[in-house]
Amino acid sequence: MVLMKIIDLRSDTVTLPTQAMKQAMFDAKLGDDVYGEDPSVKELQDKLADMTAFEAALFMPTGTMTNQVALATHAERGHEVIMPEKAHIYEYEIGSISVLSGLIPRLIDAPLGVPAVESIRSSINRSIHQAPTGLIALENTHNIFSGTVLPLKRCQEISELAQEENLPLHLDGARAFNAAVAQNISIKELCEPFDSVSICLSKGLAAPVGSVLLGSQDFISKAHRYRKMFGGGMRQAGVIAAAGIVAIETMTDRLADDHKRAKTLAVALNDIDGISINLASVHTNIVFFSIPNAPVFAEKMRAKGVLSNALSSDSIRLVTHYHITDNDIIETVKIIKELQN
Ligand SMILES: Cc1ncc(COP(=O)(O)O)c(C=O)c1O
Numbered sequence: 001m002v003l004m005k006i007i008d009l010r011s012d013t014v015t016l017p018t019q020a021m022k023q024a025m026f027d028a029k030l031g032d033d034v035y036g037e038d039p040s041v042k043e044l045q046d047k048l049a050d051m052t053a054f055e056a057a058l059f060m061p062t063g064t065m066t067n068q069v070a071l072a073t074h075a076e077r078g079h080e081v082i083m084p085e086k087a088h089i090y091e092y093e094i095g096s097i098s099v100l101s102g103l104i105p106r107l108i109d110a111p112l113g114v115p116a117v118e119s120i121r122s123s124i125n126r127s128i129h130q131a132p133t134g135l136i137a138l139e140n141t142h143n144i145f146s147g148t149v150l151p152l153k154r155c156q157e158i159s160e161l162a163q164e165e166n167l168p169l170h171l172d173g174a175r176a177f178n179a180a181v182a183q184n185i186s187i188k189e190l191c192e193p194f195d196s197v198s199i200c201l202s203k204g205l206a207a208p209v210g211s212v213l214l215g216s217q218d219f220i221s222k223a224h225r226y227r228k229m230f231g232g233g234m235r236q237a238g239v240i241a242a243a244g245i246v247a248i249e250t251m252t253d254r255l256a257d258d259h260k261r262a263k264t265l266a267v268a269l270n271d272i273d274g275i276s277i278n279l280a281s282v283h284t285n286i287v288f289f290s291i292p293n294a295p296v297f298a299e300k301m302r303a304k305g306v307l308s309n310a311l312s313s314d315s316i317r318l319v320t321h322y323h324i325t326d327n328d329i330i331e332t333v334k335i336i337k338e339l340q341n
Contacts, residue, residue, distance in 0.1 A: 004305045007328045011309065012175075012258070012285060012321035015206035020250065021243035028242035032235050033059070034228070040238025044245050048199065048212050051248065052191040056220035058213045059241055060232045063174045064093050066198035066213040068100055069226040071135065073219060074168040074196065077102030079134025082123050084110030086144040088172055089137055100230065104131050112281055113142025114150055117157045124165055136162055139172040140179040140190070144311075146278070147175065147262075147286030147319075149182050152189060159193035169193065174200040174211070178284040181255045195219065204255050204285060205247035206322045209240045251322070258285040258320040261329050265318060268333040272340050285320045297339065304335045 008014050017025070031037035045057035060066050067089050071081060081097060083089055085107045089097060097103045108119045115138070124133045136158065140150040155171075162169040171194045173179065180190040191197045196215035201207035213223055227233060266282040269275050269289050276290045291297050291314065298310040309317040318332070 005331075006305050006307060007324070007332055008307045009318040009320070009324065009332065010307045011319050012204040013202060015202075015204070015322045017208045017243050018206060018246065018250070021207060021246045024242040024246045025239055028238045030236040030238040033237045034233040034235060038236060038238040038241070040245070041241040044241040044248075045212065047245060048248060049214060051187055052197065052199075052214050053188045054191065054197070054214035055217040056215065058220050058223050058227060059234075059237060059244070060211050060213065060227055061209055061234065063172070063198055063200040063203075063211040064096070065227070065230055065232045066200075066211040067093065067137075067170075067172050068096050069223050069230060069232070070170045070196045070198055070213055070215075071097055071103055071137065072101040072226040072230075073223045074170060075101070075103055075134030078104070078131055080104045080106040080125060080131045081135045081137055082106045082108060082120055082133060083137045084108060084113055084115045084139060084142065086110075086113070086142070087137065087139050088143050088174065089139070091144060103134065106133070110142075112148040113139060113145040114148070114154055115158070117154070117161055120158060121161055124167070133165075133167060135168050135170060137170040137172060138194075139174075141175045141182070141284050141286070143174065143286070146281040146288045147178065147284035148281055149179050149283040152183060152185060152193075155190075155193040162195075168195045170195065171197040173197045175203055175284065177252045178204055178255050178259070181252065182259055182284050187252070201244040201247045204258060204321055205251040207240070207243040207247040210244045212244070254322070255285070258322070258324070259283070261285075261320040261324060261326065262287050262318075264326075265320065265329050265332065268329075269336060272333075272337050274340050275336070287318045287320075288315050289318070290315050300339050301335065304339070306332050306335050
């Protein structure tokens with residue numbers, strides 16, 4: 001019996017740790033991180049703080065937690081949080097912004113995830129009859145808009161506005177390294193406009209677990225309290241942080257390969273009758289294509305060994321990552337073409 005090869009394009013979260021990560025986990029020096037005594041967690045936090053030029057960092061299990069801890073730390077109950085439409089914090093964090101922290105999301109227009117400075121300015125509440133604006137939260141890359149990049153210049157302009165208005169500026173940078181690589185800038189430059197950034201290690205960087213929140217020393221000291229409150233105080237967490245260290249040391253530059261493969265995939269799929277893609281939106285490793293009856297088509301793809309995500313009735317998401325090769329791209333295009341004929 002010949003086993004069918006599975007090409008898993010559902011998400012970059014399906015990546016498995018490399019051999020070097022597993023070895024680092026095995027060898028990791030450990031301690032109780034709630035007492036601040038885990039050397040591997042400290043090393044990861046220090047390294048990432050150094051790379052991004054933030055004063056301090058805090059390791060947590062998930063990107064949802066780093067975002068939610070950041071929001072709780074920056075804003076007060078009853079405050080509004082301005083964010084781009086379709087922000088992950090709003091769409092996919094199960095309303096935790098309101099449930100955990102009593103915050104109110106204020107979604108603004110953001111074509112391809114890029115809000116205009118004026119849209120943010122005009123959404124800031126100034127009247128005593130309105131919930132005060134507590135925070136601006138951006139997303140780079142934008143998960144739902146095809147992994148689109150929020151350009152550095154726009155981030156700087158929004159940062160200037162935030163400073164004028166005395167509002168903190170947070171970045172959901174689950175895929176911040178993808179955004180930096182795509183713009184050919186350093187992660188330090190990418191982070192510079194923000195007061196806090198949340199970076200995931202378990203997406204394109206292929207670590208098994210983990211996300212890091214970055215900010216000033218004072219901000220991170222306050223964030224400690226919310227991490228514990230939200231259940232994120234882990235003990236010998238160095239066992240997973242060790243893989244994160246390998247991830248940030250070895251897996252960032254190769255993201256350019258994922259981006260190249262996503263572009264190749266998008267261009268080839270766009271040539272198939274009945275499929276359309278906004279090629280201008282393919283900046284990094286995420287490709288959305290439009291097709292009628294998307295869930296049914298995704299099932300047909302699955303039967304042929306290509307796993308995808310039908311995120312609406314007429315669109316399917318494909319994500320390239322560490323385990324996807326050039327041949328997988330060729331095979332995926334071939335299978336989709338056959339299914340469309
Ligand atoms: C943009 C963005 N932010 C945050 C998260 C949350 O990460 P986690 O699944 O680790 O909670 C994700 C997850 O896919 C994401 O895409």
